[in-house]
Amino acid sequence: MVPSVVFIEPDKKVENQPMKPQILEYPLDCNAWNKTNTCPTTYPKSYKPLNPNNSTCPEYFRWIHEDLRHWKNTGITREMLEKSKKYAHFRLIILDGRIYIERYAKYSIETRHLFTMYGIVQLLRFYPGKLPNLEIMFDTDDRPVIPEREFRRPDSGPPPLFRYCSDWQSLDIVFPDWSFWGWGETNIRPWRSMLKNIKEGNKRSKWKDRIPFAYWRGNPLVSRVRKDLIKCNVTDKQNWDTLLYPQDWKNQSKIGYKESNIEDQCTHRYKIYVEGWAWSVSEKYIFACDSPTLYIESHFYDFFIRGMIPQQHYWPISDNDKCKSLKFAVQWGNSHTHKAESIGKAGSEFIHEDMKMERVFDYIYHLLNEYAKLQRFDPIVPQDATEICSESLACPLDGLWRKFMEEGLEKSPSYSDPCILPPPYDPQQLKTFVEQKVNATKQVRSRESEYWSSLNKKQ
Secondary structure, eight states: OOOOOEEEOOOOOOTTSOOOOOEEEOOOOHHHHHHHOSOOSOSOSOOOOSBOOOOBOOGGGGHHHHHHGGGTTTOBOHHHHHHTGGGOSEEEEEETTEEEEEEOSSOOSTTHHHHHHHHHHHHHHHSTTOSOOEEEEEOOSSSOOOBGGGGOSTTOOOOOOEESOBOTTBOOEEOOOGGGGOBGGGTBOOHHHHHHHHHHHHTTSOGGGSEEEEEEEEOGGGOHHHHHHHTTSOOSSOOOSEEEEEOOHHHHHHTTSTTOOGGGOOOEEEEEEOOOSSSOTHHHHHHTTSSOEEEEOOSOBOSSGGGOOBTTTBEEEOSSSHHHHHHHHHHHHHHSHHHHHHHHHHHHHIIIIITSHHHHHHHHHHHHHHHHHHBOSOOOOOTTOEEEOHHHHHTTOOHHHHHHHHHTOOOSOOSBOOOBOOOOOOHHHHHHHHHHHHHHHHHHHHHHHHHHHHHHHHO
């Protein structure tokens, strides 16, 4: 069978910039899959990038070392890995450049598991031949489940478990969420497309011309903190400078998601981020809008937020007194427009540059490589495991799920190497960085207190 390959002409050389080489593209080959139900073997198993990448990865990559620190001295044993099985939705094995999955009966929310698997398949298409042999366990539920307090002894052997978020009391290893490759249930396209759409949405209005209130749209029923937030909505009796819109996703699906397009929501000077049942997928889209993110204190973190700094990338909002905290943030921002606009721009640039799809792949690449270095066993393919590839995951699907997988397909290897992983923090560096974030938040709390004390005296 002749492989389905598309030749792409090289870009014209731009002075002082590396030229993209001639690229062979390998589209999704569902014809071959439907005939044989086996993964195609035509995709390159290795590559040699013509443009070496000597750049250092963004600062937040240093948290990879922190997330894996708990196994630094002991390594990861087979026994530790197997202890993760009771929490996992699937075991993923990379062996000699091929990917295998052992699925477990545990229910997975929507199609999270499929799009997470698909993302790792795309990583191997982006960097073929560069991933080591490894085995991981993955839980696609929201909240972390490996409590740090139970594994404080040096020989306690915590189970390594990957998931989308963690908290400061847990040892779960954070990994980019499924929506980077699309979220069919909410009509959210893959990340490259979304970044392009949001960038166009940002161009529709200058920041100073946007509605001078704080905006949030989402499902308020999933957590206490969101139900509490809705109490801050504007009414004929109160005005906390917020415009909050409850979102009914079932209704949105019926009307074609006309009111939920993310790129249409960069219309207010301020965007509110609030966690859901755990962290919220909405976080990255909110930050991308060029408007200051009013970040309500969260108990959870994903893979990138730990690299962002209050008053530089976002404005911290108190969880204990949301309405007053939001009101002050909007009043302060409207009185300090230059500074407020710069915070919005810095947060947005972080997302559009340090979080572009190439950096997301680099993060996963380094995370899996550092994890594999800790393995103290040889990965094997279990008897019940099956090989997966782009075709095995995408071709059986239809509708938005199939469309988004086709859209998120990496059709050719990268023409450059991954960025260079920065070293771990030493204890003093980490202490200084955390104190910087804490002090920046305390400074905002102090300003809030002064603002409301001053208003009370005038009344």
